[in-house]
Amino acid sequence: MLPERTDLLVSGTYLISMDPGVGDLPRADVLVRDGRIAGVRPHAPGGPRDSGSAGIPVIDGTGTVTLPGFVDTHWHLWNSLLRGTVGDRPGTDYFTVKRALAPHFEVEDFYWAARLGLAEAVNGGITSVHNFDHNVRDPEDADANIRAHLDSGLRGRFSYGPPDSAPPDATNDLDDLAALRTRWPDSRLDGRLDFGVAVRGPYRTPPQVYEREWETARALGLPITMHCDRCLREEGCRSCGLTRLEELGLLGEDVQIIHAVHAGEQDIQALARTRTRVSLSPMTEMRTMGFPLLTELLDAGVRVSLSLDTLAMPTSADILGHLRAIVSVEAARTGSATVTPRRLLRLATLDGAHDLGLQDVTGSITPGKRADMVILRSTDINLTPSGDPVEALVYTGQIDNIDTVIADGRILKRHGRRTLADGEQDPVTVAIARRDALLRRAAAAGDWHLPPVAADTPAGQGPATIAQERSRP
Structure with a gap:
């Protein structure tokens, strides 16, 4: 049972809206009604009655910073249970562990693995998650993931993939993919979840597989997501082969490419020409693949977003810590001024929403959008004294600074602690x-x-x- 949506007023907070029309407001009131942002205005002395919100609960935003909930655009939630089992010792690398344990998952394992990852998302201020599920063995597995997402209170997408280690000549369960919306009509999704297709693509499957998967996805109007790491273990690799995907007609605005760490200049131009989106997972990429090409992609005009990838590497949902690592790496790697703290916050919020087609729903604190918000204490020792709050968050912010997380108008974290409904299992x-x-x-x-x-x-x-x-x- 989810917490009820709560009408509320966040009063007197420093607002980083990520909406150019709203901007940053040093003292702002944000009104939430029926799960939607009903109003944003400079803080009114005299309090909530001046804001047309008499009688509703007030969150005192003095000494806080409020920004949109973070958006994660590529997360394998099912293998959250592998955290602590994957490691650096011989025989405990990610792929070895994943392949050994994937066949032994039970349906409830998929549910609770997703719930674990989504609980950590809440703790880290992530309010939208793209669940890239590459171990769907049957419809019950898919349903368990969908139930978990809805039960978490978060927003996002479920992308239906093949079973782990599926043979190259086997397609996704395209019949069940087509039946998904019948089983899960909009009335059951609470306006918070949509569906996509996770494919392996031309470098892992033959034409009779990938052509059918692309054709089915596009016929159903479902977005497509695919890893691009074919030369992960090839020394000196300088191409992701994305130009070939362009020639085959497989790129486009409905396609999200993951990683693309070894993309060459022609690959990047192919992405830009086709308006294909890229989700980077910098922490896992730097651990096992190489440096993400964030500056090059942004400079070419490619739409980029950010993601955790997996909790099994191990990584954590400390988005601010990830942003701090990225800005430092890009400064050392390219010396470019493209990747700034504000640009990174946009990547983690509004650009992520654009990647998932949610730009009219979330990603900024804009009147009319859904109420997905994170409130952080700006008076914590690591954030004081402060100059530019955006720079302070990226350079010195921590997950421990997050006081409140609101997703679709529901308070899922308050006073630094996740909220559980009465009787809910942790x-x-x-x-x-x-x-x-x-x-x-x-x-x-x-x-x-x-x-x-x-x-x-x-x-x-x-x-x-x-x-x-x-x-x-």
Whole structure:
């Protein structure tokens, strides 16, 4: 059961609206009614009655900064349960662990893995998430992810992909994809979720597969998302092969390309010509692929957004920490002034909304849009004294500064703590238990053999110890 939508007034906050028509207001009142931003105005001395909001709850915004909820445009929520199991020791890399454990997921594992990731999203101020699901084994798996998203209170997209390690000659379940809207009509989606198609593309599947998937997606009017990492392990690779996709007619405004770390100049021009979107996951890319080409893509006019990718690498939903890393890397890598703190905040909010087709719904604090907002304490020690609040957030902001998260008019985090409805199970607690049971099943089947715990790891800590102890005869 979700918290009820709450009419409220955020009073006297420093507003970073991300809307050029609204701008930044050092002292602003933001009125929320029926899940929608009903008004934005300079703070009125005398309080809420002057704002036409007598009798509704007031959040005192003194000493706070308010901005739109962050938008994540590529997140494999199903493998959130792999966090702590993926690591740096031999045999615990992401792909090895994923392939070993993916077949052992039960339907409820998909639900609670997604709920865990989405709970962390709330904690980090992310109010819209694109769930790129590349382990859909049957309709029940898809439904579990959709239920989890709706139960979380967040907005976003579910992109239907193939089972993990599916053979190249197997398509997505296109029949179920076509039936998805019948099973999940708009009346069940609360205006918060839409659907897309996650494909493997020409470098991983033959023409009879990718042509049919593209044709079906476009016939259904569903956006397409695809990883572009074909030369991930090829030394000296300087091309993503995107020019070939352009020649095949596979790029376009309905296509989102993920990563494209090794895109060459011609690849980037192909993206720009076709108005294809790119989602970058800088933290996972820098860990396993190389430097994301953020400056080059922006300078070419490519629409770019940002994403976490997975919690299994491991990463976390500390968007401000990610932005800080990106701005520093780009300064060192290119010396360009393209990537500024304000540009990064836009990438994480309004540009992400554009990527998901939600620019008229979220991404900025604009009257008429849905109320997706993050309120941070600007008086915390790491943010004071402050000059430009945008620079302060990107250069020194932390997830701990987030006081309140509002998604579609529902308060999902308040006073620094996630809110749970009466009787609701905590996704974190349940996900830990589901992860432990997953490891036991995989170990019992002989598919999971963790290497010994490193000598400097204290006894009794971590999933390695859990799996070893519980898989013993």
